[in-house]
Amino acid sequence: xxxxxxxxxxxxxxxxxxxxxxxxxxxxxxxxxxxxxxxxxxxxxxxxxxxxxxxxxxxxxxxxxxxxxxxxxxxxxxxxxxxxxxxxxxxxxxxxxxxxxxxxxxxxxxxxxxxxxxxxxxxxxxxxxxxxxxxxxxxxxxxxxxxxxxxxxxxxxxxxxxxxxxxxxxxxxxxxxxxxxxxxxxxxxxxxxxxxxxxxxxxxxxxxxxxxxxxxxxxxxxxxxxxxxxxxxxxxxxxxxxxxxxxxxxxxxxxxxxxxxxxxxx
Amino acid sequence: xxxxxxxxxxxxxxxxxxxxxxxxxxxxxxxxxxxxxxxxxxxxxxxxxxxxxxxxxxxxxxxxxxxxxxxxxxxxxxxxxxxxxxxxxxxxxxxxxxxxxxxxxxxxxxxxxxxxxxxxxxxxxxxxxxxxxxxxxxxxxxxxxxxxxxxxxxxxxxxxxxxxxxxxxxxxxxxxxxxxxxxxxxxxxxxxxxxxxxxxxxxxxxxxxxxxxxxxxxxxxxxxxxxxxxxxxxxxxxxxxxxxxxxxxxxxxxxxxxxxxxxxxxxxxxxxxxxxxxxxxxxxxxxxxxxxxxxxxxxxxxxxxxxxxxxxxxxxxxxxxxxxxxxxxxxx
Numbered sequence: 001x002x003x004x005x006x007x008x009x010x011x012x013x014x015x016x017x018x019x020x021x022x023x024x025x026x027x028x029x030x031x032x033x034x035x036x037x038x039x040x041x042x043x044x045x046x047x048x049x050x051x052x053x054x055x056x057x058x059x060x061x062x063x064x065x066x067x068x069x070x071x072x073x074x075x076x077x078x079x080x081x082x083x084x085x086x087x088x089x090x091x092x093x094x095x096x097x098x099x100x101x102x103x104x105x106x107x108x109x110x111x112x113x114x115x116x117x118x119x120x121x122x123x124x125x126x127x128x129x130x131x132x133x134x135x136x137x138x139x140x141x142x143x144x145x146x147x148x149x150x151x152x153x154x155x156x157x158x159x160x161x162x163x164x165x166x167x168x169x170x171x172x173x174x175x176x177x178x179x180x181x182x183x184x185x186x187x188x189x190x191x192x193x194x195x196x197x198x199x200x201x202x203x204x205x206x207x208x209x210x211x212x213x214x215x216x217x218x219x220x221x222x223x224x225x226x227x228x229x230x231x232x233x234x235x236x237x238x239x240x241x242x243x244x245x246x247x248x249x250x251x252x253x254x255x256x257x258x259x260x261x262x263x264x265x266x
Numbered sequence: 267x268x269x270x271x272x273x274x275x276x277x278x279x280x281x282x283x284x285x286x287x288x289x290x291x292x293x294x295x296x297x298x299x300x301x302x303x304x305x306x307x308x309x310x311x312x313x314x315x316x317x318x319x320x321x322x323x324x325x326x327x328x329x330x331x332x333x334x335x336x337x338x339x340x341x342x343x344x345x346x347x348x349x350x351x352x353x354x355x356x357x358x359x360x361x362x363x364x365x366x367x368x369x370x371x372x373x374x375x376x377x378x379x380x381x382x383x384x385x386x387x388x389x390x391x392x393x394x395x396x397x398x399x400x401x402x403x404x405x406x407x408x409x410x411x412x413x414x415x416x417x418x419x420x421x422x423x424x425x426x427x428x429x430x431x432x433x434x435x436x437x438x439x440x441x442x443x444x445x446x447x448x449x450x451x452x453x454x455x456x457x458x459x460x461x462x463x464x465x466x467x468x469x470x471x472x473x474x475x476x477x478x479x480x481x482x483x484x485x486x487x488x489x490x491x492x493x494x495x496x497x498x499x500x501x502x503x504x505x506x507x508x509x510x511x512x513x514x515x516x517x518x519x520x521x522x523x524x525x526x527x528x529x530x531x532x533x534x535x536x537x538x539x540x541x542x543x544x545x546x547x548x549x550x551x552x553x554x555x556x557x558x559x560x561x562x563x564x565x566x567x568x569x570x571x572x573x574x575x576x577x578x579x580x581x582x583x584x585x586x587x588x589x590x591x592x593x594x595x596x597x598x
């Protein structure tokens with residue numbers, strides 16, 4: 001079976017909050033020096049979901065990433081985890097898009113890849129936290145879509161998906177081809193192995209420009225946006241935290257209870 | 267070219283009544299509709315949901331559209347999409363709002379793309395720009411490290427709204443409104459992704475979203491057993507126990523206990539955060555707590571920025587003493 005996994009390169013979301021600075025003149029987030037780029041974490045779970053299917057049945061996994069100046073060591077991670085191929089939409093024209101223009105470009109690339117049974121995406125990207133592209137690709141390609149999966153099993157041309165809801169999970173069945181977005185409840189994604197890393201080094205990504213996938217330049221990247229970002233800012237949190245101390249941690253704990261009682265919070 | 271006008275709120279039920287998020291949405295949407303000089307409508311999609319209409323009117327809706335069909339009893343994307351397409355085709359609202367709920371997260375994106383428009387998810391603020399009359403949509407980005415203000419170039423402008431960010435309006439049972447049945451047949455074969463089974467994993471006791479007191483545990487708890495002292499405190503205070511991502515990802519507590527950007531949004535009077543550093547993703551879930559109290563051994567923990575009180579120390583020593591004193595104080 002053929003699986004396509006969409007992965008996005010983002011600024012490491014695990015960097016401390018102080019590492020995220022906003023430049024109000026350009027409405028851009030400027031990461032502090034030394035902050036790395038990584039694969040968006042939910043997209044790693046999507047790669048893991050694909051690999052779990054491949055663990056059980058013959059499958060070819062193609063990772064697909066869109067951006068500008070993509071860092072090869074970042075976007076090759078799916079290969080070192082066990083994916084088989086990598087397609088990159090790597091061009092300035094693809095950059096600066098919103099969910100609309102990004103979903104369009106990815107959908108056109110998927111059409112060019114041609115053969116697929118299952119498309120997997122992370123449930124949302126850790127930079128914009130939009131959570132739209134997966135559903136958007138599904139709509140453009142006319143596919144059924146199941147979101148926030150914690151388990152995906154494939155058999156007899158169907159996917160059986162367990163999806164997260166607020167008080168448990170639902171089991172949804174869909175014919176293939178289909179698109180599924182994946183959530184962290186899937187469980188720990190595997191680490192790249194030495195063998196995987198060596199294999200990944202030898203695989204050349206296929207790089208496509210807008211003309212290669214037949215896209216209208218006005219509909220991709222910044223040009224194709226349907227949303228406008230007016231302002232990016234960091235809300236100021238006014239809070240004076242009162243430190244409750246004591247000679248020992250135990251005393252501090254008791255003092256805290258007394259303080260909260262005084263404040264009528266208990 | 268269709269002319270879009272008015273605000274439409276997608277309503278949900280909670281325990282047979284109007285969901286709290288829907289009442290909040292109607293309160294916020296009423297102001298948007300007033301600023302647009304346009305009507306406010308609500309839509310309920312489901313089976314035997316007509317009874318929710320009077321409450322929606324009391325919370326501010328001028329018209330309530332009801333799509334009632336047994337095939338809609340449980341949420342399924344494909345069926346609910348058809349229902350929303352039909353209603354929106356009839357109402358032509360300029361703004362469509364849904365809660366950032368399990369349904370909203372799934373329905374809003376596909377629905378927006380279906381209508382060749384866009385959606386802004388998990389908004390914490392919505393206002394009408396007085397000059398352009400477009401909806402200004404504010405939402406957290408970078409895991410909550412920043413906020414972005416967006417506008418949509420196309421109509422309808424679709425947004426989902428985070429729980430507890432809009433003020434619950436006082437209901438006015440004397441308000442008048444119109445309830446409109448939207449009859450539609452839904453061919454079952456159009457539902458491709460079919461719901462087979464629902465598995466409830468709710469924890470007993472008061473729900474996190476409703477609790478007056480919440481005790482949360484994070485990476486610092488170290489294991490499933492570590493949550494027992496937290497459960498003891500929660501029990502004493504008649505509260506609920508939640509957790510941050512690391513505790514859930516490590517399997518120390520069930521995923522349904524997650525408080526955060528992709529988990530529960532809580533708004534208790536008191537949130538006692540134990541061994542939680544306060545990552546932006548977690549704070550997204552607990553910022554609406556009235557009072558945050560943190561116990562953490564890291565003097566630089568991010569959570570102190572939003573906490574009212576803190577103890578900097580090892581929770582394994584602090585919490586038992588806290589609990590003992592708490593028992594004493596509650597007994598007196």
